[in-house]
Amino acid sequence: MSDTRRHPISRRTFLRGVGAVTAVGAATAVGLRVRSAREDHPWDASAFPPPADARVAALRASSYDADLEAVVLAGLRAIEADVSGARILLKPNFVEFDAGSAINTDPRLIAAAVGAFRRLGAATVVVGEAPGHRRDTRYVVEASGLAEALRDVQAPFVDMNVSAAALVALHSHYTGLGSLWLPTAVTEADVVVSMPKMKTHHWAGVTLSLKNCFGCLPGRVYGWPKNVLHWQGIERSILDIAGAVRPSYAIVDGIVAMEGNGPIDGTPKPAGLVIVGNDPVAVDATTAHIMGFEPDRLPYLAEAGAFLGVADLERISVRGEDPDALVTPFAPAPGFEGIGATAVGGQ
Amino acid sequence: MVASRTLDARLARSKTVDGGYSSVPGAAPEPEATALAAIASGDSDALTWLESAQRADGSFGIDAGSVVSDDTAQVCLALPEGPALERALDHVATVAGANAVGDPGPPPYGWAWTVGAHGWTEPTAWGVLALRKRRPEAEDRIADGLDVLRTQECRAGGWNYGTSESFGVFQPPFAQTTSIALFATNGVDDQLTRHGLDALRSLWRHEATGLLSLAISAAALRFLDDPDADEAASRLDRSIASSDDADTVALAWAAIAVGPGLEILRIP
Numbered sequence: 001m002s003d004t005r006r007h008p009i010s011r012r013t014f015l016r017g018v019g020a021v022t023a024v025g026a027a028t029a030v031g032l033r034v035r036s037a038r039e040d041h042p043w044d045a046s047a048f049p050p051p052a053d054a055r056v057a058a059l060r061a062s063s064y065d066a067d068l069e070a071v072v073l074a075g076l077r078a079i080e081a082d083v084s085g086a087r088i089l090l091k092p093n094f095v096e097f098d099a100g101s102a103i104n105t106d107p108r109l110i111a112a113a114v115g116a117f118r119r120l121g122a123a124t125v126v127v128g129e130a131p132g133h134r135r136d137t138r139y140v141v142e143a144s145g146l147a148e149a150l151r152d153v154q155a156p157f158v159d160m161n162v163s164a165a166a167l168v169a170l171h172s173h174y175t176g177l178g179s180l181w182l183p184t185a186v187t188e189a190d191v192v193v194s195m196p197k198m199k200t201h202h203w204a205g206v207t208l209s210l211k212n213c214f215g216c217l218p219g220r221v222y223g224w225p226k227n228v229l230h231w232q233g234i235e236r237s238i239l240d241i242a243g244a245v246r247p248s249y250a251i252v253d254g255i256v257a258m259e260g261n262g263p264i265d266g267t268p269k270p271a272g273l274v275i276v277g278n279d280p281v282a283v284d285a286t287t288a289h290i291m292g293f294e295p296d297r298l299p300y301l302a303e304a305g306a307f308l309g310v311a312d313l314e315r316i317s318v319r320g321e322d323p324d325a326l327v328t329p330f331a332p333a334p335g336f337e338g339i340g341a342t343a344v345g346g347q
Numbered sequence: 348m349v350a351s352r353t354l355d356a357r358l359a360r361s362k363t364v365d366g367g368y369s370s371v372p373g374a375a376p377e378p379e380a381t382a383l384a385a386i387a388s389g390d391s392d393a394l395t396w397l398e399s400a401q402r403a404d405g406s407f408g409i410d411a412g413s414v415v416s417d418d419t420a421q422v423c424l425a426l427p428e429g430p431a432l433e434r435a436l437d438h439v440a441t442v443a444g445a446n447a448v449g450d451p452g453p454p455p456y457g458w459a460w461t462v463g464a465h466g467w468t469e470p471t472a473w474g475v476l477a478l479r480k481r482r483p484e485a486e487d488r489i490a491d492g493l494d495v496l497r498t499q500e501c502r503a504g505g506w507n508y509g510t511s512e513s514f515g516v517f518q519p520p521f522a523q524t525t526s527i528a529l530f531a532t533n534g535v536d537d538q539l540t541r542h543g544l545d546a547l548r549s550l551w552r553h554e555a556t557g558l559l560s561l562a563i564s565a566a567a568l569r570f571l572d573d574p575d576a577d578e579a580a581s582r583l584d585r586s587i588a589s590s591d592d593a594d595t596v597a598l599a600w601a602a603i604a605v606g607p608g609l610e611i612l613r614i615p
Binding site: 098133134135136137138139140142143159162163164165167170176177178179180181202220221222223224225227228231261264265334 | 461
């Protein structure tokens with residue numbers, strides 16, 4: 001592994017090094033929408049080196065009955081993922097469960113990812129989640145079929161709402177949070193893989209691999225729901241939380257996605273896609289583009305491109321399918337009608 | 348049936364050397380897990396630990412940078428009479444949820460998971476229960492909390508985490524949150540309780556794959572002397588045996604459901 005954001009040892013060292021909080025001062029909350037280029041950036045430059053080559057592969061997968069392990073493996077190989085010997089945490093989206101909805105990352109894709117990472121030489125692959133609306137994680141995991149899928153591939157699950165956690169100082173300061181409790185399943189992983197559902201979101205526009213990091217934070221500290229984080233400003237919180245979790249890879253479940261009033265009550269939308277990348281910001285920007293949205297019109301995503309990854313579509317190395325050919329406009333979430341590509345120039 | 352001592356042994360795996368209880372074995376002790384373990388088992392070490400963990404303002408919780416979690420109401424139900432309890436009750440009677448960022452807004456307020464945030468079902472239920480049981484003279488705060496539960500009641504009865512409607516869509520209730528709310532409303536609002544119990548009867552079997560949902564449902568059904576209580580207890584017995592990775596809060600609720608700890612939650 002060549003870049004520091006993805007190197008297992010570097011990632012662990014980074015998180016452990018900041019594990020002991022020496023000062024939790026009142027961080028400066030910077031107005032996301034009003035920060036000008038002349039203002040100091042609200043992150044520690046030493047903690048966020050310029051992103052390296054951002055590689056994204058969009059792959060077609062017609063249904064969950066397809067050979068998804070082959071799809072994910074092809075994607076990981078296309079982006080030159082190097083996970084040999086790594087301890088991997090897969091973080092899907094199970095904020096809550098509602099049968100027949102498209103809220104969750106499909107368990108079959110998660111099991112496929114377990115197999116793909118093992119075939120690439122991962123030392124261990126664990127799946128972890130801290131549902132935001134349901135205190136009873138075991139119910140969500142069993143009812144959704146995730147538990148059965150993981151039993152089939154003999155992969156362990158960590159309930160990050162109750163598992164051991166450590167206080168980690170933030171190196172970005174969009175909120176006044178100062179530090180975050182993160183599960184040791186996150187801090188001790190060599191590689192965190194964010195596995196979101198491809199969804200619209202009525203407060204953030206889209207919820208993809210960066211927003212999915214909310215589900216790493218333990219409810220026993222932040223509650224059900226994690227309302228205090230939303231009240232810090234949902235976009236600011238996305239930036240600080242993703243900046244702390246630092247996912248190394250993202251695998252987006254867009255086989256059956258969600259449009260409209262997401263992230264819970266939207267309409268299932270078969271998109272037949274799996275999007276894989278080594279830069280979660282680049283993955284989210286590419287996925288938003290495929291959904292028919294302008295990444296520049298999603299303020300948190302545009303801001304993430306300033307320090308956390310590459311949001312500029314022109315700078316992303318695309319492998320596999322051409323995203324332009326995959327664009328399938330999604331109905332936006334209420335209040336986000338202006339983020340569509342067709343809205344550029346006020347049209 | 349699972350003997351209480353079996354559950355005590357399972358809970359003991361999460362007991363720390365200083366007498367507290369962690370959320371899972373091997374982690375650091377925390378107030379909520381310790382309080383529920385104390386209610387479930389009567390462990391005096393847990394009570395000693397709780398008194399040592401009280402913040403200067405009388406509250407209990409986990410500090411996370413600028414975020415301050417608040418588990419004080421749960422602890423109030425565990426603590427014995429004394430200065431620590433009185434300071435904790437002072438906190439519960441004083442702190443309230445907010446209806447806007449940085450602004451309490453109009454009532455009702457209830458109680459929040461973290462200081463200064465919105466009031467949600469479970470912390471509000473704990474707040475109401477703690478004050479009804481330990482400081483019933485705090486009538487205004489009890490009435491406010493009950494108003495929150497009325498506001499957050501789902502359309503067909505029962506509660507989820509605290510949103511009955513979102514962007515024009517009615518949201519469904521959950522067994523776990525409905526159960527904890529029933530402890531708070533029982534004996535003070537018969538209609539709210541009846542609707543909630545109807546919802547729980549329709550929910551608990553569907554959500555019984557989760558030990559926490561099943562355990563707290565079994566506790567609530569027994570608490571309300573419901574005909575489903577025996578069946579829930581029987582299913583709980585089987586579930587405990589196959590839930591080796593259960594966390595402390597779920598195990599504590601299981602112990603409360605089948606043991607004497609349930610009476611600690613009962614309001615005379």
